[in-house]
Amino acid sequence: DTEVTQTPKHLVMGMTNKKSLKCEQHMGHRAMYWYKQKAKKPPELMFVYSYEKLSINESVPSRFSPECPNSSLLNLHLHALQPEDSALYLCASSPSRQAFNEKLFFGSGTQLSVL
Amino acid sequence: EDKVVQSPLSLVVHEGDTVTLNCSYEVTNFRSLLWYKQEKKAPTFLFMLTSSGIEKKSGRLSSILDKKELFSILNITATQTGDSAVYLCAAFGSARQLTFGSGTQLTVLP
Structure with missing residues (x-):
C-alpha cells in the first residue's frame, strides 16, 4: 500500500473551472513532487518542493499552480485548463533531494479529464 | 540532455516464461538506476542499483547494472499473470531528478 495519499482519485472539469489536487504523506519526507503522465508515456516532472x-x-x-502548506501536504491548483491537460497526475515524496540513493514513493494519482 | 531508453516497448508471454527487460541510459554524472512496476496508477518501487555487477534480487525478480556499458536488465522468472504491468526504468544524475524511460508493457497470459 502506498503511503502517499492523493485526492480525488478521479476529476472531471470544464475549461473554466478551478479545482485543486491534494497530496499528503506522513513519512517525514522533506521533498515532494508533482508528475504528469499521459497514457502510455513515462511520468514527466512538473514541480519539486x-x-x-x-x-x-x-x-x-501558469494554469498549474503548486502550493506546499507544510511538510506533509502538497496541492496543485488548476485553473483554465485545456483538454490536452487531461492526464494522470502523480504525487511523490522522498526523504530529501540531497542524496542519489533515495527512492521516490508515489501516490495512486488523480486521473484528470478536462472537457 | 539525459536519456533513458527501454526495450522492448511491449512483451506478451505465457505464465511460467522467463522475461528480460532492458534499460539503457545516457545521464550526466550518473548516480543510480531505479526500477518501478506500474500496474494501474501508482508506480511501486522494485530496485535501486548504484554499483556495477551486483545483482539485486527479490523473489522471482532480479536486476543488475552495467555501468561500463550503461545499461540495466530486469529479469522475471516463472512469470505469473500478476506480473502484468508497465515496468519503468529511471536514472538519477547530476540534475538531481529521475529521468524515466517510456516503459515496457508486460502482459502475462494464463
Missing part, C-alpha cells in the same frame, strides 16, 4: 520551498518548476504553464 524541497523543505517546503519550490526548487524546480519544469516550465509548467
Whole structure:
C-alpha cells in the first residue's frame, strides 16, 4: 500500500473551472513532487518542493499552480485548463533531494479529464 | 540532455516464461538506476542499483547494472499473470531528478 495519499482519485472539469489536487504523506519526507503522465508515456516532472520551498518548476504553464502548506501536504491548483491537460497526475515524496540513493514513493494519482 | 531508453516497448508471454527487460541510459554524472512496476496508477518501487555487477534480487525478480556499458536488465522468472504491468526504468544524475524511460508493457497470459 502506498503511503502517499492523493485526492480525488478521479476529476472531471470544464475549461473554466478551478479545482485543486491534494497530496499528503506522513513519512517525514522533506521533498515532494508533482508528475504528469499521459497514457502510455513515462511520468514527466512538473514541480519539486524541497523543505517546503519550490526548487524546480519544469516550465509548467501558469494554469498549474503548486502550493506546499507544510511538510506533509502538497496541492496543485488548476485553473483554465485545456483538454490536452487531461492526464494522470502523480504525487511523490522522498526523504530529501540531497542524496542519489533515495527512492521516490508515489501516490495512486488523480486521473484528470478536462472537457 | 539525459536519456533513458527501454526495450522492448511491449512483451506478451505465457505464465511460467522467463522475461528480460532492458534499460539503457545516457545521464550526466550518473548516480543510480531505479526500477518501478506500474500496474494501474501508482508506480511501486522494485530496485535501486548504484554499483556495477551486483545483482539485486527479490523473489522471482532480479536486476543488475552495467555501468561500463550503461545499461540495466530486469529479469522475471516463472512469470505469473500478476506480473502484468508497465515496468519503468529511471536514472538519477547530476540534475538531481529521475529521468524515466517510456516503459515496457508486460502482459502475462494464463
